[in-house]
Amino acid sequence: MKELIDLIDKKLDEYMPVNYPEDIFKAMKYTLMLPGKRLRPVMCIETARLLGADIDKVLPAACAIEMLHVQSLIHDDLPCMDNDDFRRGKPSNHKVFGEANAVLAGDALLTFAPQLIIEKSKGLSAEQVLRVIHEYTKFAGAYGLIAGQVVDIESEGGKLVKSPEETLDFIHLNKTAVLFRLAVRIGAIIANAQENVIDEFDNFAKKFGLAFQIYDDIMDEISSFEELGKTAGKDKNSGKLTYVSLYGLEEAENKFRCLIKECYDIIDKYKSDIFKEILDKLSQRIGSK
Amino acid sequence: MKELIDLIDKKLDEYMPVNYPEDIFKAMKYTLMLPGKRLRPVMCIETARLLGADIDKVLPAACAIEMLHVQSLIHDDLPCMDNDDFRRGKPSNHKVFGEANAVLAGDALLTFAPQLIIEKSKGLSAEQVLRVIHEYTKFAGAYGLIAGQVVDIESEGGKLVKSPEETLDFIHLNKTAVLFRLAVRIGAIIANAQENVIDEFDNFAKKFGLAFQIYDDIMDEISSFEELGKTAGKDKNSGKLTYVSLYGLEEAENKFRCLIKECYDIIDKYKSDIFKEILDKLSQRIGSK
Numbered sequence: 001m002k003e004l005i006d007l008i009d010k011k012l013d014e015y016m017p018v019n020y021p022e023d024i025f026k027a028m029k030y031t032l033m034l035p036g037k038r039l040r041p042v043m044c045i046e047t048a049r050l051l052g053a054d055i056d057k058v059l060p061a062a063c064a065i066e067m068l069h070v071q072s073l074i075h076d077d078l079p080c081m082d083n084d085d086f087r088r089g090k091p092s093n094h095k096v097f098g099e100a101n102a103v104l105a106g107d108a109l110l111t112f113a114p115q116l117i118i119e120k121s122k123g124l125s126a127e128q129v130l131r132v133i134h135e136y137t138k139f140a141g142a143y144g145l146i147a148g149q150v151v152d153i154e155s156e157g158g159k160l161v162k163s164p165e166e167t168l169d170f171i172h173l174n175k176t177a178v179l180f181r182l183a184v185r186i187g188a189i190i191a192n193a194q195e196n197v198i199d200e201f202d203n204f205a206k207k208f209g210l211a212f213q214i215y216d217d218i219m220d221e222i223s224s225f226e227e228l229g230k231t232a233g234k235d236k237n238s239g240k241l242t243y244v245s246l247y248g249l250e251e252a253e254n255k256f257r258c259l260i261k262e263c264y265d266i267i268d269k270y271k272s273d274i275f276k277e278i279l280d281k282l283s284q285r286i287g288s289k
Numbered sequence: 290m291k292e293l294i295d296l297i298d299k300k301l302d303e304y305m306p307v308n309y310p311e312d313i314f315k316a317m318k319y320t321l322m323l324p325g326k327r328l329r330p331v332m333c334i335e336t337a338r339l340l341g342a343d344i345d346k347v348l349p350a351a352c353a354i355e356m357l358h359v360q361s362l363i364h365d366d367l368p369c370m371d372n373d374d375f376r377r378g379k380p381s382n383h384k385v386f387g388e389a390n391a392v393l394a395g396d397a398l399l400t401f402a403p404q405l406i407i408e409k410s411k412g413l414s415a416e417q418v419l420r421v422i423h424e425y426t427k428f429a430g431a432y433g434l435i436a437g438q439v440v441d442i443e444s445e446g447g448k449l450v451k452s453p454e455e456t457l458d459f460i461h462l463n464k465t466a467v468l469f470r471l472a473v474r475i476g477a478i479i480a481n482a483q484e485n486v487i488d489e490f491d492n493f494a495k496k497f498g499l500a501f502q503i504y505d506d507i508m509d510e511i512s513s514f515e516e517l518g519k520t521a522g523k524d525k526n527s528g529k530l531t532y533v534s535l536y537g538l539e540e541a542e543n544k545f546r547c548l549i550k551e552c553y554d555i556i557d558k559y560k561s562d563i564f565k566e567i568l569d570k571l572s573q574r575i576g577s578k
Contacts, residue, residue, distance in 0.1 A: 126419050142397035
């Protein structure tokens, strides 16, 4: 997996130029190039590979998903949102470039990502590229990622339109699972997969995303700043709605293990070392606590 | 033109739903539905009509450009940017929905606009839709609108990488002219126009955009809040780089008249009542001062 992450880092660097005005490109590139697990592009590329697509076909779209993810991190960290001064162990974007540039860097990544897909994707039909962009717009916007973020903010303010359980599901599905779903869906679409195969990977990503978010909730509860690379205990201190706050630590760990088991079951037949490694790593850390 | 604006308003209302979570959709819709001149969609539709395209083909793309424009207004008005409490005579988005929702409403419009083009455009080939989206991503992002905004903010802080004249040109071209260019380019592309015709309309829009911004600079200098619908005299008070501050009021008016004349010359052969009306209205107001 290390090799794949290195390739993604190299491509992100290559795809993200620094032009005039430098401040905006540097701000975009700063958070993008902070070392990360690159889980979403890895899962996008691996899905495409498992379904028979050449890696060159999928690299631009995979990197575009990381750009979308980074955009959401930059805006999430803003003082008017989560107000987090650190990201991936470094000062967050607005601490380095100022709030105005951080807002604009996020905006710019949001439009640069589909631009990259259109300009750099090789060997795809216009219909395929268009479907990829369509998925991108649906999952990135008010029907996906942003919906999750809005309900998250509302719930922090104590405003719940639905029950706490439904609200939490909605947040986790839309704020976290949505980009994993987008990643595998795009990978499968680029590999020209059948609809039922796209759905199968989508289902995997949905469960993985929920497990990933519960893991995050658990870690926020029990970790230090050093382990997390960002301010720890924020959820607990802000009285935030999380799996841990709603169901307790033990039940959260049970739910997590159950979802990971379902993920293994779905992906088993594809004999993917990469997906196995991702699931192993995530589950071992909870297991060892 | 009134009929066309009414149609655009009706379509914007129809295209922009209010789903769960309502706060984000309402925030998106609030600024979008404030009464405006709808100049960009009008120019997009009129260009397509002059070049032979049916109005149904172009309406979604035209409305998408208005959404992009509104997105930039919402983010521009944020406290960390221009910090403007009013827009189109009403409280700006963050004053009504809070800063977090205003940031997210802008983000959501930025992805909803191309989603709308993909989902609602009728009778276009996949290649055409893809080209429209490509133009959208290029002009909306760090190579267009956002570049203009960044250099504008930098220049306010006294940071000039290029000469004041070059900097001002860059800001006006990218912050203002860029969406008029996008509007007519997309209209022409949807009408399947030849490249030289696309360039001709692009050239018109560039000149119109510059004239429009100089008009805005002049109005900021000489108008009241009631005339402007937003806080007046902000540019002057903040020592902002504008045509008026750089060249003086008389030279700005001369430049404005010169650009408007060139616009008439380019568009004359198309015998467009709509474009004539737009140019007449803009130039009469400066003429009468």
